[in-house]
Amino acid sequence: MPESLLERVPRGADSDAAYTGFVEWATDRGLSLYPAQDEAVIELVSGANVVLSTPTGTGKSLVAIAAHAACLAAGGRTYYTAPIKALVSEKFFALVDIFGAENVGMVTGDSSVNPDAPIICCTAEILANLALRQGPDAVVDQVVMDEFHYYGDPDRGWAWQVPLLLLPRAQFLLMSATLGDVTDLAADLTRRTGRPTALVTGVERPVPLHFSYARTPVHETVQELLDTRQAPVYIVHFSQAAAMERAQALSSIKIITREQRDEIAEEIGGFRFNTAFGRMLSRFVRAGIGVHHAGMLPRYRRLVETLAQRGLLRVICGTDTLGVGINVPIRTVLITALTKYDGQKMRQLSAREFHQIAGRAGRAGYDTAGTVVVMAPDHEIENAAQIIRAGDDLKKQKKIVRKKAPQGFVNWTEQSYDRLVAAEPEPLVAQMQLTAAMLINVIARGGDVFANVRSLVFDNHEPRSRKYELARRAIDIFRTLRAAGVVEVVDGSIRLTVDLQPNFALNQPLSPFALAAIELLDPADPRDVPNAPEKDAAFPAQSGHGGVGTGHYALDVVSIIEATLDDPRPVLSQQQFLARGEAVAQMKRDGIEYDERMEALEQVTWPKPLEELLAQSFEVFATSQPWIRDFELSPKSVVRDMFERALSFGELISVYQLARSEGLVLRYLSDAYRAIRQTVPSEAQTPDLLDLIAWLGELVRQVDSSLVDEWEAMTNPQDLDPAAPVVPPAPPSVLTNRRAFNVLVRNELFRRVQLAALQRDDELETLDPEVDWPGVLDRYFAEHDEILTGGAARSSALVSIDEADAAATGVWKVEQTIDDPAGDHDWRIRGEIDLAASEEAGTAVLRITEVLRL
Known part of the structure; x- marks a missing residue:
């Protein structure tokens, strides 16, 4: 049995011993380090910062493991950060397998497991808030930041910048395949930490990529790739609907042999495809076609990933989300467009986005080369087909009427393709923000608050004009906090007047408001009891303590919690669509004119239980806790709607036509389940509310037990079975609970x-x-x-x-x-x-x- 990594690199090992021990551990597992990996590991064990900007497939994860091992050997505490909770939890389990459950913890905002461990996996926001709260005194000896290109994200980039500014004791490993020029950032990191910063960039891929531009229809292009043994092929789309449509279209061509179909059927066994999307997916995967996008149930995504890893799927139709930390072996990436909708407009892909997607092609240890094919626009493909049909006939050639790009279409050409292939990723642009919660964390640190805030505002990576904007923002926030009595100035010293909970701004930020709002409800509201004498008359809705709400305490608690959660946009959009349809029908019956109907429709939205009560309570709460205004309260009814209408998960999906968003819906229900369990204090939990919590947990488990099981497995990681089956097991009997x-x-x-x-x-x-x-x-x-x-x-x-x-x-x-x-x-x-x-x-x-x- 090979020695474990901690046996090879024990506590107290010097840099030479740490390097040698890690290389021996990797060799025991059949891994030999590429030159770039070797260079990065040497720099890390020597104490330097490392910016690792190497292509996908060059083993950045192995370098991160070496970094954690070196830090533990030195008796330090190391943090691994990533942009999404799914990747954080995936890395948590991977590190538990290598370092042992007692040495690895996780904090994601809605989960906290073994938080005192020497290795912590967390989202970037968690580490950023820790840095704001504790500053240079934070017990953070090393930071491994994965997907570091998120530093340039307009909404979240601040969380990647703050640790670099406020943790001068830490050693940093910054990793991404697409960073661009980071010379200035590396120099600034050396200035702050006093450590040399090594740039490991521009490395040749161990599996080179071959690029091509295709003017043949997608199904013909796919067939050629299959015939020339370029599978598995990942076909990239920029919408979930397009990915599904492509899978449907490709199911008419022969992707796999009869023997391969039988092998897939045997592997799948009794897997439950018991949702509308699942029944479609069952047909696709049995034909050798996978579907992969963020809207799928986790168990369906994992099934596709596992079947792909075992070489059973030859084509996967998915979205560009595959690029973030998902381990699916792909030989060929087929990109269907060089434009995407970014939430505001259609635009061409950036060089960073293009290379993130293309970098998925080519599997180290499997392929000698990867293939990237970019499809021409449809009108260009049709023009090419006309030219082929005309052949050498000059008369036919002259009759060709070339199609043009449709009006308003954001076009791309072979020149666009050539430019992207040759282009380096754009330089990262700093995206610093300042919120009340951030400022409160800095004030809570104590010491010279003015100097700390000034340093955060002026000694960052922003241009001069932006720094002055941040300064004005800081002054405005400070005045608001002072007016609310949250902050006071005594003898020139700035300090908080309230005690912050230890996890302030780390977990659900609106949880303190939810607790205060729940206190307005009365668990013994007579309107909840059949034939109560005071029913209806003495307890009108929202009439004061004991009568606040709608008449169902448990559901009103759910509505308060739901208002603090992120919006599941597809559900709310469909709820609004159906509500407006019903409103139009009623107004037509009432004889209301068209213009008046259209004006009235603007006021019709998705259900918002307790909207008025929540808005009033939020304003009152914000007068004493103004930081809460950094976050938006959003009343909605998804869990409540299901419970009130007695809908099953499948019926909810069917009623609102959400087959492509099953995963998003279930993730929301899972978040709601955890938020209710974690937020509502035991003294506020009535039998009806406990029933509702049990129902919601079992509903999530029956649809996809992996969500609840994963959460519970995190609290007992040593119980994990390392030999996970290809097919996730069926959920436990619904009769058990x-x-x-x-x-x-x-x-x-x-x-x-x-x-x-x-x-x-x-x-x-x-x-x-x-x-x-x-x-x-x-x-x-x-x-x-x-x-x-x-x-x-x-x-x-x-x-x-x-x-x-x-x-x-x-x-x-x-x-x-x-x-x-x-x-x-x-x-x-x-x-x-x-x-x-x-x-x-x-x-x-x-x-x-x-x-x-x-």
Whole structure:
């Protein structure tokens, strides 16, 4: 058994021993260092900073491991930072495997695992806030910054700059394939740290790239690449829709052999493709075609990555997001366009973006060369086809009418392609920002606050004019903080008047506001209880403590938490689209004129529960905590919408047509689950809220257990199984979490109540064909004007579950009492839960047996 890295490079090893031990460890694993890697490792163990700007595939991750090992040998503490949480968690698990669970921790903003470990994986923002709070005294001996080109990101670049400014004790390893000229940055780093800074750049790729410009249609180009053994081919698109359309189009050509199809089917086995997108993906991967983009469920992305790593997928249709730290072996990159929409306009790719994408081609240890093919625009491809059809016939050549680029089309040509291939990545441009949270962290550090702020504002990488803008911004923020009483000046000394929580600005920044807002709600709100005497009259919505909210405490808590989370834009856009459609239909029925309808539509948006209460509370909170204004409160209803309408994940995706965004939706639900669990204090957790939390966690787990399992595995990394299977395992039985399953049962019953309240006979008959729903509703509405669906109507007190004969029959008998306006409660919906079918489906399978009046 080869020695571990820590055995090869033990604590106390000098620079020579650290270098020798690392090289021996790498050799034990069949790895020989490239010259660039060797140079970087020598500089690191010697104590120098290193800027490692080498092409993709030159082993930057191995250099980072050497850096961590050298730091631990010297008894230091080292931080690894990356731009996205997914990459941070991936690196966390990789480093646990190498250094052991006790030596590696992680902080990402919503997770904190082993935070006192000597190696910490975190997002760049986490380290930046730590540097602001502790400055030169921070216990940070080394910083490894991956994907360092994010330094030039307009929104997040500040987080890559701040550690360079404020951690002079640290040794830095800055890594990216596309940095451009960093001479000035390296000189500044040497000035600040007193260490020499080595530039390891301009290295020849171990796997050279061959570039070409194609004027043949994509399917013909792909076929030629397959025929000439240039697979696997990654086809790059700049939208998820285009990637899906390409996969669909390519499924008509023969990508793999019958034997390869059988091998894929055997590897996939019983993998659950149980969503709309999953059923499409199943068809594609069985044909040797993968799909890869950020909107997919994690388990689908991992399946595609693993099948690709095993050489089973010959074509992958995806987006340009593959370039950030994803380990998928690719021989050929086929780029379908040299333009992209950047959120504001269509523009040509920058040299940095182009080389980030192209650099994925060519696998060290597998390929002798990589191939990069850039497609010409469609009109140019059609012109080339006309010329080929004309052949040598001069008459036909003269008749050719060359197509031009469509009006408004951002064009590219072979000259554009040549320029990008030859171009070096653009120089990085500093993107410093200053917010109230940043300033509060600096003030909290103590010492000479004025000097510390002045240094941050004027001794950075910005041009002179920008520094003066930052200075004016700092003065404005300081005045606001002082007016709010958060900051005071005593005998010329600036100090905070409040105690900051230890993780201020590190975790969910709006969590303190959420806690304050939850205190406005009353867990014992009578509107939540059927037949409460004070119901409705004494507790009008938003009328003061105990009556604030909508009448359902648990759901109102969820709405407060949801308002603090990042917006899942695809969901909100679809909610708004459907809401406007319903509003137009209603206004047409009301006879409202077109112009008036269009004006009114501007006010229709997605559901925003507690919007007025949250806005008022936010303003009050901000008067004493003005830093909160750095962050935007965004009321929305996704989790609440699902729960109120008793929607499953699949139904949510179907209702809002979100098949291409399943992963984004599930990630939001997972974030909401963790935020509720972490933010709401135990004394504010009612049984209904605990039920809702259990339901949400089980919903996420049943759709894709990897999200919840990964989070929980982080707290016990030593329990990880290193021999991960090709196919992620199925989630545990939905019957295991009894509390969550009971909520699923209640939701299925309440779905019938809601549909009955809306008198949707057709939908009810589809769900329960054996029940005469039209007749039932006629009889009910002959007695009552409506079916209530408020907080009291969905109370657990109105549901009974009989498990008495379950062992023998495999069935639970269930009953839902309908909440009528008179409070008679004599109408019941009765049914059976098929336990075996529920376990198979991952949700409660209900059959209604009767609806009756007692």
